[in-house]
Structures are given as C-alpha cells and as structure tokens.
Amino acid sequence: MNAIINPLSKFNRLSIQILQNRSFSNKASIEKILIANRGEIACRVIKTARSLGIKTVSVYSDADRNALHVSMADEAYHIGPAAANQSYLCQDKILDVARKSGAQAIHPGYGFLSENVEFAELCGEKGIIFIGPPSTAIRDMGIKSTSKSIMSAAGVPIIEGYHGEDQSDSRLKQEAAAIGYPVMIKAVRGGGGKGMRISMTESEFDEQLESARREAMKSFGDQVMLIEKFVEMPRHVEVQVFGDKHGNYVYLYERDCSVQRRHQKIIEEAPAPGLTEETRRAIGEAAVRAAQAVNYVGAGTVEFIMDKDQKFYFMEMNTRLQVEHPVTEMVTGTDLVDWQIKVAAGEPLPVIQSDIKLNGHAFEARIYAEDPNNSFMPGAGPLLHLSPPQCDRNTRIDTGVRQGDEVSVHYDPMIAKLIVWSEDRESALRRCRSALTQYQVLGLNTNIQFLTDLAKHPEFMKGNVHTDFIPQFSQDLFPEHVTSTTAVCQAAVAMVIQQSQKIEKEAKNTQDPFSPFSMCSSMRINQNPTRWINLLDGEKELKMEVVTNLDGSYIVNFAGQSYTVLANIEQSGDKTNIITIIDGVKTQASIVTVGNSLHLFTAEGQHELKLPIPKFMLSTGEGGSLGDAVSPMPGVIEKVTVTPGTSVEKGDPLVIMIAMKMEYVIRAPKSGIVESVFYKVGDTVQKGVALVHFQDNKSANQSDDSSKTD
Structure with a gap:
C-alpha cells in the first residue's frame, strides 16, 4: 500500500561504498529494533528496518490490539490501557519490553517519548541504543529559553523576547506589554503547537496564558512560559539537518510548512517556494551551526520564522524525525530512517554536503479525521470505507490504518500522509490535487475536500504562503457546497441500475423467474419504465424522474431540465x-453507500446525497435540548468553570475538554442561568451529549418571580 524509498538509491549506494572502505571500532550491531510508537511512523520504521534485514518489535495499548503496526512487526507486546500516559508514555514498560525481546535499539518515532531527556538517558543506562540525538542535545533544545541563548552564541538569528525565571502572571504580562502586541505565548518545553497561544491584545492575555499553561502541563508536565514578539503573516521554513558521531554534518535543504491550522501543519512542501539560492544556502548553513552547537547526532529539524523579505529567525529545534520528512526524502533521494539507524550504530554519514542535490518538488498532505467546517474539530470513529490512490514512483502513502480500523479518541487523528513528487512545483501540485480527489474515506469527517480546495487556490498555486493563509482566504477555502448536475444524474441512474439488478437477482430465485409479478420492473404497456428518485443534498430536496429507454439509455428529469444519460x-x-x-460528455465516478447516504467520488471532489428517512423512523437521539452546551467530540473533562445557578453570557467558557491531545473550550451557546452540570473533571464523554443545561425561559421567570416581595 505504501511506496518505499528505493534502498539502492544514489545516496545509499554511496553509503555502501564508503562503509566498505572504512572500519570503526565503536560500531554497534543492531539486529533488532523496538519501535516505541504507534500508527504510521511505526509502520514507516518497520519497512526500512525490514529492508535492512533488521527484526522489529512493536508495542501496543488496548486500543491498538489489532492495529497495522502490530501485525507488521516481527514481535508485538501489550503495554497497557488506551490512555498514552498508561502505555506509550510509560518508560519502564517500554524498557522492559526491550529487555524481554532482546532489542539492541529503540526508535522513538515522533511524539510520545521521542524528545524525552529522561528516556534517552535511561536507554543509555540500560545499554540500549537510542535512535536519536544525545540527551544533552534534547535537553538544550527542549527548553526554548536555553536554546535561544545557545543559538545566539552560535550566530543563528533569533527573535528577542522574555525567557526569564519570574513566571508570575504580572511579570509575563508586563514583558508582553514591553515587547508590544501581538505576542506569542509558548511553553518552553513545547512542540507541535502544544502549549502555544497568540495574544493579539492585552485584554485577552490572561485567558490565553492560562490556556497555554494548562495544555503545556498536560502535554509536557511543565508550564514554564516564554513571551516573544509575534511576527505577523510569517512563513514557517524548516531545515532538515543530520549529524553523525564522527563530527560530520549536512543539511538536506528546507521545507515550507507555513499553511497551518491550530498552529499545526496540514500541508508541507520541499523545497520552499520562491527562495533565492543565497537564502537557501544561508538558512541551511545556519541550521548546521545550530546542530554543531549542541553536538547533534542523527536527524533533526531546525525551524525558522521567515518574514516577507526572506529574513529568517530561529524558532526551535525538533530533536527527532519530523512528520513531514518524506518530502525531503523525495527531493534528495534518501531514506532518513535508514540514515538514523546506521548513524545510531556508529556509521558515518554516507555523503558530504556537496553530494546532496535538489531534484524536483514534493508535497505532503496530511489526511486528518476532522471537520474543517467546524473549526477543524477532530473526530473519531470507524473507517467504514478506505480507498487510497495507487502508489507509484511519484506517489507515496504513509499510514497506520486499514479499512475497518478505528480512529481513536486517545491519539492524534491523522489517518495518513499523501506524498507526491514531480519535476517542478506546478506539476507536483497538479499530481497532489489529482491524488486527493482519488482518496476515499467514509465513516467520519475528513479534511480531504479542504486540502483539495487549498491546493487549487490561486495564491497557493503561486507559492504565496504564510501562516495566516487560511484565515486570510477563509471565504475561498470554505465555499458553499454545490453538488453538480453530473453527480446528481450519476447517483440517480446508478440507483435505478442497482435496483434493477437486485430485482433480477431476486426473480431468479423464485419458482417462476419470468413472472411479471416477480420481476417488478415497472414495465407499462406502450410506456418506457419510469422510476422516481428522491434524494437530499444537504437540506435541499432533489426530486428526479428516471426513464429507461429501449436502447438502454436513460432520461433524467429534474429541476425543469432533461438529461440524456x-x-x-x-x-x-x-x-x-x-x-x-451525459449529453455527449463522458465522466466517471465511484459511489459508496453507507447507511442512507450515497457518497460520490468524482474529479471535482466528494459529494454526499442522502435518502430521506421517514418521520416515524426519526428519534431525538442522545443530545441535549435546544440551547444546551454539548460535547463537539469524544473527550475527557479537564475543567468545569460553572455550577448550577451561575449566570453566564453567550460565549463565556463553561467546560474545558481534552480530546486528540488538544484542549477545547466549550462556551455558552446563549446567555442564561445554568441549571445542571452533568459531568465532573476526569469524566469521559461521548460526542453530542449535553454537558451543561440552562434554565428555560419559563423556569427562569418563575425563579425571578419567587424572589420578589410585595
């Protein structure tokens, strides 16, 4: 299903040649690797390890018992409940599995323990190779205030800000005012957008600070913050660096990850569009200086903010493999996991800087279970239908799920990464759009249509990207959904054909298959068979008449128009x-029926048409009454800010939830008085359940009247 980097690529062949000519007394033997992670990155590491003849060990939680990474590995060990802090984050459990399985090395992937100083140190103490940088580099780069000082001393440009020890609210607010709004509030141990908030004005600083601290504590166990000037409409450009244990360093050029939502990336490309060769060289060399400053070993990413004049400033260094590393592999012909394993074993880098050449352009689109039309709200649930585009030398899919698997509320909602390569940016982007329209996922909301709209936006096509791209072009990126006439005709005709095939099949199973009463073909004397199809396009009702002609063609009549099909x-x-x-124009589509919905996948994108449900079959469901505050997704209650009797204004915070490793504030849908709070801190809730119930107007008025005296 996934394309794999060719192990005999130019740089790997060069690696073999160099290694044949050298011997190293400190070279370690890695015969078995434990992957301390899950999902697509675990599957990714397993594939490269397998190509090197290295056995693999997976670990899994209760939720991942039947996961793809478990079935792919040579061995798999259960490590606890679904919650990450009881399984994938338990260092002692991971190390115990390494001991039991006889693994000589641990690959941490990204997230979880990948940038955990204590875990890297424990691996060393237990004699296990940590496939990552030294713990000292993780420590230095993991604390943002420390990393800024180191980078400044190394001659890497930085943005000045407050990184002090006084963490009182008043001091942080004072420093923010001195820097000047807008400011960025960041957890010093942050990463991946966690513990990061933007305060545009002084009035919202306190709320954003509290939110950043809560999320940082939940994600990293630390709530120390730094304050920096927020560069408006910046680009996010990062450089892939690599170092070995012999003092060799290279950069593999840059990636642009500017287009983000919730401070998290959704589409990346390499190289960054529009950079001058001078800037490209300067930012690459600055990244190498950053790696050298902390004696870095292995794969790392140095992230920069870049302004409109291509001036760049150090933001942070991710001391691990990045989610978006495949685009770098595509344009440099490398396998970075292969390099990670060999460098961790003591081998030298297989190339020097002058050997690394840029070749073409690559995009990565992250396929998420989320609803872009509802503030990119993450989702969870079963993958009822999953059909990705075909992989080839230009198209690669990294995933950790199969059809029938479930996207769990306990982990990141990413379904897959779609990576495409071509000779130039324009053709690579065209390939990306085409592949997105071929990607079929049903069972939960995804961002596929949004990514398709993004990839065809004129400004994105020009390469005019920045971190405010989505807010700036929100009207273009969230267009009103319109199902095409072609899709409607295809759905109607497909339903008629399928009904006819079903009737014919059932007729053959009767005692008299030729009986007109068995065939139910809607045949009329001197008239062509006619069927009436009713479908819903959102709230719009579509009424269609489909006539079957004697020559096998169809006439579809609806909305006052007639179409020959x-x-x-x-x-x-x-x-x-x-x-x-249809009227002389040839098109094709795929149709999948789930429940009462017909999903059409066409070159234009995905369309959903529903069969109307009779009123007597409708139920009220589990949600609260109109006006209640309900949970937008499954999650865990982190904080409740109201009690029965509390008077709130519309938009006031009521409940804070943690879901998909992110914090969400549930706000009052209206002004009123709280009557009931149904859940407490620590409770797990499902999507759509009422969290807070408000007094209705009648109850509120009665309450007001009872308090009056004559």
Whole structure:
C-alpha cells in the first residue's frame, strides 16, 4: 500500500561504498529494533528496518490490539490501557519490553517519548541504543529559553523576547506589554503547537496564558512560559539537518510548512517556494551551526520564522524525525530512517554536503479525521470505507490504518500522509490535487475536500504562503457546497441500475423467474419504465424522474431540465464504479453507500446525497435540548468553570475538554442561568451529549418571580 524509498538509491549506494572502505571500532550491531510508537511512523520504521534485514518489535495499548503496526512487526507486546500516559508514555514498560525481546535499539518515532531527556538517558543506562540525538542535545533544545541563548552564541538569528525565571502572571504580562502586541505565548518545553497561544491584545492575555499553561502541563508536565514578539503573516521554513558521531554534518535543504491550522501543519512542501539560492544556502548553513552547537547526532529539524523579505529567525529545534520528512526524502533521494539507524550504530554519514542535490518538488498532505467546517474539530470513529490512490514512483502513502480500523479518541487523528513528487512545483501540485480527489474515506469527517480546495487556490498555486493563509482566504477555502448536475444524474441512474439488478437477482430465485409479478420492473404497456428518485443534498430536496429507454439509455428529469444519460457500472468491493456519457460528455465516478447516504467520488471532489428517512423512523437521539452546551467530540473533562445557578453570557467558557491531545473550550451557546452540570473533571464523554443545561425561559421567570416581595 505504501511506496518505499528505493534502498539502492544514489545516496545509499554511496553509503555502501564508503562503509566498505572504512572500519570503526565503536560500531554497534543492531539486529533488532523496538519501535516505541504507534500508527504510521511505526509502520514507516518497520519497512526500512525490514529492508535492512533488521527484526522489529512493536508495542501496543488496548486500543491498538489489532492495529497495522502490530501485525507488521516481527514481535508485538501489550503495554497497557488506551490512555498514552498508561502505555506509550510509560518508560519502564517500554524498557522492559526491550529487555524481554532482546532489542539492541529503540526508535522513538515522533511524539510520545521521542524528545524525552529522561528516556534517552535511561536507554543509555540500560545499554540500549537510542535512535536519536544525545540527551544533552534534547535537553538544550527542549527548553526554548536555553536554546535561544545557545543559538545566539552560535550566530543563528533569533527573535528577542522574555525567557526569564519570574513566571508570575504580572511579570509575563508586563514583558508582553514591553515587547508590544501581538505576542506569542509558548511553553518552553513545547512542540507541535502544544502549549502555544497568540495574544493579539492585552485584554485577552490572561485567558490565553492560562490556556497555554494548562495544555503545556498536560502535554509536557511543565508550564514554564516564554513571551516573544509575534511576527505577523510569517512563513514557517524548516531545515532538515543530520549529524553523525564522527563530527560530520549536512543539511538536506528546507521545507515550507507555513499553511497551518491550530498552529499545526496540514500541508508541507520541499523545497520552499520562491527562495533565492543565497537564502537557501544561508538558512541551511545556519541550521548546521545550530546542530554543531549542541553536538547533534542523527536527524533533526531546525525551524525558522521567515518574514516577507526572506529574513529568517530561529524558532526551535525538533530533536527527532519530523512528520513531514518524506518530502525531503523525495527531493534528495534518501531514506532518513535508514540514515538514523546506521548513524545510531556508529556509521558515518554516507555523503558530504556537496553530494546532496535538489531534484524536483514534493508535497505532503496530511489526511486528518476532522471537520474543517467546524473549526477543524477532530473526530473519531470507524473507517467504514478506505480507498487510497495507487502508489507509484511519484506517489507515496504513509499510514497506520486499514479499512475497518478505528480512529481513536486517545491519539492524534491523522489517518495518513499523501506524498507526491514531480519535476517542478506546478506539476507536483497538479499530481497532489489529482491524488486527493482519488482518496476515499467514509465513516467520519475528513479534511480531504479542504486540502483539495487549498491546493487549487490561486495564491497557493503561486507559492504565496504564510501562516495566516487560511484565515486570510477563509471565504475561498470554505465555499458553499454545490453538488453538480453530473453527480446528481450519476447517483440517480446508478440507483435505478442497482435496483434493477437486485430485482433480477431476486426473480431468479423464485419458482417462476419470468413472472411479471416477480420481476417488478415497472414495465407499462406502450410506456418506457419510469422510476422516481428522491434524494437530499444537504437540506435541499432533489426530486428526479428516471426513464429507461429501449436502447438502454436513460432520461433524467429534474429541476425543469432533461438529461440524456448512457451508463455502465461495475462493482468493486463495496464500491460501484460508474462511467456515464451525459449529453455527449463522458465522466466517471465511484459511489459508496453507507447507511442512507450515497457518497460520490468524482474529479471535482466528494459529494454526499442522502435518502430521506421517514418521520416515524426519526428519534431525538442522545443530545441535549435546544440551547444546551454539548460535547463537539469524544473527550475527557479537564475543567468545569460553572455550577448550577451561575449566570453566564453567550460565549463565556463553561467546560474545558481534552480530546486528540488538544484542549477545547466549550462556551455558552446563549446567555442564561445554568441549571445542571452533568459531568465532573476526569469524566469521559461521548460526542453530542449535553454537558451543561440552562434554565428555560419559563423556569427562569418563575425563579425571578419567587424572589420578589410585595
């Protein structure tokens, strides 16, 4: 399913040649690797290890018992409940599995323990190779205030700010005012957008500071903050660096990760568009100086903020492999996991800087279970239908799930990474758009259509990217959904053909298959068979008349128009492929039926049409009454800010939830008086349940009247 970097690529061949000519007394033997992670990165590491003839060990929680990374590994060990702090973050459990399995090395992937100083040190104490940098580098780069000082001394440009020890609210607010709004509030041990907030004005500083601290404590066990000037409309440009134990360093050019939501990346590309060769060289060399300053070993990423004049400033260094590393592999012909394993074993880097050449352009689009039309709210649930585009030498998919698997509320909601390469940016972006329209996921909301709209936005196509891209072009990126006439005709004709095939199949199983009463073909004397199809496009009702002609063609009448349709369908698993010629224009689509919904996947994108449900079959469900505050997703209650009797204004915070490793504030949908709070801190809640109930107007008025005296 996934494309794998060619192990005999130019740089790997060069690596073999160099290693054949050298011997190293400190070279370690790695025969078995434990992957202390899950999902797509665990599968990614397993594939490269397998190509090197190295055995692999997976670990898994209760939620991941049947996960892909478990079945792919040579061995797998259960390590606890679904919650990460009881499984994937338990250092003693991971190390115990390493001992039991006889693994000589641990690859931490990204997230979880990948940048944990104590874990890296424990690996060393236990005689296990940590496939990552020295713990000293993790420590120095993990604390943002320390890293800024080191970078400044190394001649790497930095943005000045407050990194002091006085963490009182008043001091932080004072420093923010001195720097000047807007300011960035960051957890010093942060990463991945966690514990990071932007305060545009002084009035919102206190709330943003408290929120950043809570999230930082939850994610990193530390709530020390720094304050920096926020560069408006900056670009996020990062450089892939690599070092070995012999003092060799290289950079593998840069990636642009500017387009983000919630301070997290969703689409990345390499190289960064529009950079001059002078800037490209300067930022690469600055990244190498950063790595040298902390005696870095292995794969690392130095992240920079870049302004409109291509001046760049150090932001942070991620002391691990990045999620978006495949785009670098695509444009440099490398396998960075291969390099990680060999460098950790004591081998030298297989190349010097002059050997590394840029070749073409690559994009990575992250496929998430989330609802872009609802503030990118993460989702969870089963993958009822999953059909990715075909992989080839230009298209790669990194994933850790299969059809039938479930996206868990306990972990990051990323489903897969779609990576494409081509000779130049324009053709690579065209390939990316095409592959996105072929990506089919049903069972939960995804960002696929949003990514498709983003990839065809004129400014994105020009390479005019920055971190405020989504807010700036929100009207373009969230267009009103319109189902095309072609898709409507395809859905209607497909339903008629499928109904006819079903009737014919059932008729063959009767005692008289030729009986007109068995066939139910809607045949009328001197009239062509006609069927009426009713579908819902959102809240819009579509009423269609479909006439079957004697020559096998169809006439579809709806909305006062008539369309002639020739159609051919074939079944492929749970998917119906339909090729149509509508008024002389040939098109094709895939149709998947889930429940009462027909999902059409076309070159334009995905469309959903629903069969109306009779009113007597509708139920009220589990949600609260109109106006209640309900949970937007499954999660855990982190904080409750109101009690029965509390008077609130519309928009006031009521409950804070943790879901998908992110913090979400549930605000009052209206002004009123709280009557009931249904959950307490630590409770797990499902999507759509009422969290806080408000007094209705009648109750509120009665309460007011009872307090009056004559």
